Amino acid sequence: MPTTLIVTAHPEPNSFTNAWARASAKACEELGHKVIWSDLYEMAFDPVERAANFKDHSPNAHFDILKAQDTATENNNFAQDIAREQDKIRQADRIIFHYPIWWFKEPAILKGWCDRVLASSAMHTVDERYDQGRFKFTRALFCVNTGANAHECAPDGKEGNLEMLLWPMAHTLRYLGMTTMKPVCAHGVHSYHEGDTKIKLETYLRGILDNQINVIRDFDTRDIIHFNADDDFDHNGSLKPDAKSYSDFVRCGVKE
């Protein structure tokens, strides 16, 4: 049975984001899966990387973050909160990220979790990344909610294509070798509605929570977010002319 790490990033315990994260946990448990939690706000996770986080860094020395992370890996002395998160990732077969879209991306606390936890040497090296990443057997899923409606988040929507907004996070996981499934998205989530529209939204959100058991049950058969294989790039790191582009982030504007 898989072990699932649920990472949730919202300051309000009763937010839809956290209700959805709890629905994920409940669904996993109902299916007999092991659940590990990282509720970043509840943990008061410090997302700011700084020299003082590293015991072996001498205050007057130049702070080279990747080298500090390499040394902390070598000496096994990451700050405890970081070591704990790294252990959770190592234990997890699946990671489900629950967060609202804030300014077209993940909340800063989650970005900082990536900056600090996904550390050099501990989680990746130059030789162990992308196709050779250490987490080849880990599968991830984004369960994200937006204030904007589904049309606004579509490929021609005025908020920008949500799947593209999620690409940098998915690519971060791809760097580590993980596979990220196509996201589950809840749209138009906000508390401005009154009357019938409010009831309609509540019914829609209830449906998302109720459906989470199906999302978890069908996790492995979900479509995945495709990335190019290492061999699709030449020795300079450019996509080979005959290689397919899976996202406008790589070979922008040129599509089949």
Ligand SMILES: Cc1cc2nc3c(=O)[nH]c(=O)nc-3n(C[C@H](O)[C@H](O)[C@H](O)COP(=O)(O)O)c2cc1C
């Ligand atoms: C700082 C901030 C920035 C936001 N930026 C966006 C945005 O870029 N796109 C969007 O669709 N909604 C945006 N929203 C709306 C949130 O996505 C929405 O409030 C959230 O999904 C509601 O879920 P919750 O009840 O769990 O907070 C933003 C909200 C906040 C607080």
